Amino acid sequence: MTNVSVVGAGPAGLETAKLLAMQGMDVTVFEEHPVVGEPENCSGLISASGASELKLDLDKVLVNSIMGARIFSPDDVMIEVKREKPVALVIDRAGFDKKLLDKAKKAGAKTRLNTKLRNIRGESVFLESKRGEFHKSSVVVGADGVNSTVRHIMGLKTNKENYVHTLQFKCDGSFDKNFVEVYFGNFAPGFFAWVIPESESRARVGLGARLGANIEEAFNKFRIQKEISGELHSKASAMIPVSQPLKSVVKGNSLLVGDSGFHTKATTGGGIILGIQAAKVCAETVANNFKHKTPLSRYDKNLDQVNKELALHWRIRNYLNGLENKKMDKMFEKAVRAGLPEFLEEEGDMDKPSRFAGKMLKKPKMWLLIPSALRALMS
Ligand SMILES: Cc1cc2nc3c(=O)[nH]c(=O)nc-3n(C[C@H](O)[C@H](O)[C@H](O)COP(=O)(O)OP(=O)(O)OC[C@H]3O[C@@H](n4cnc5c(N)ncnc54)[C@H](O)[C@@H]3O)c2cc1C
Known part of the structure; x- marks a missing residue:
């Protein structure tokens, strides 16, 4: 029997697995995809302060440093915020996840790729890799992203107002590499559109909108209105949880972390830094449960600091x-x-x-x- 099964090899799951393995626990990460970090559904923008506080290793995955933001109202009134030093960092998200995987493995976590969680019953975790296979573990950490199966099995209900739909491309053109641009307007009901430069000649251009909006139409409307005409490639479309913090993200022997637990900023949809912060709380809660029999139900309380920011x-x-x-x-x-x-x-x-x-x-x-x-x- 494994101590902990972590479902999902994104930043939240891999950080949790690494920290638990470092404490000598037997941890296995199950990831449904064959390659960690792919497909990539992210703009990879993180705060410089968050990266520094969490001591993130960005060696070889730092793509660009951002000095500020230009935020446009629907009628193009601009708020420009700029700093002398980098305020945000654009990272190679797939590369970043791969680095986290290496660190989790080095700490002693086991990983099973191409292995999808289907169900959990008590201490049995049912997997899809081989017909009928199941795995025994005392605790299950659901780090399986926005469409979390673990959250579903735990019976935690969310509704469609709790999500935005996004569409993002890489776009070739001419960009100010120092500034992120954010656009509010009719084209993005309930959210916004963004231009995040990788360099002077390439940016990650995307838009989010309430579920139900025609996202392709919305994106085209935005592009035409803002005259973004460069060639588009690397299309990605996914959802982002956008809501107040969930009341509880722990039930029985299952805990949620990262997007699965809605540890995502409702302002911007960013979840890398907050997800890793929550992972630290999750790992500590689980470790204390094994070492000192502290109940897992403490997890909600332990997340108070994270939830306070999420609520704001x-x-x-x-x-x-x-x-x-x-x-x-x-x-x-x-x-x-x-x-x-x-x-x-x-x-x-x-x-x-x-x-x-x-x-x-x-x-x-x-x-x-x-x-x-x-x-x-x-x-
Ligand atoms: C278009 C877009 C742009 C974004 N831009 C930013 C940004 O600039 N900055 C930022 O901070 N955040 C951004 N985000 C949000 C960020 O990508 C997420 O918050 C972050 O990936 C959450 O990490 P996670 O580990 O919780 O989940 P994920 O990274 O989603 O990882 C979950 C993993 O679980 C796996 N999985 C799912 N179900 C199962 C199953 N049943 N069995 C096994 N494995 C499973 C998935 O394959 C996946 O690998 C963006 C999101 C989108 C959609």
């Missing part, structure tokens, strides 16, 4: 989704007048809004010009 991301998303185009244009204009760009240059944090929310609330100019935005942060 959700409030910001909810606020933005409640603004129709004209109101958003006005809010952008007022935010510029209130000095929001300069404030974010000093204080902004892509992952942890709690780091700047309090300071923002103390700015009288912001209360005067964008009170509804501040109320959204407080609610």
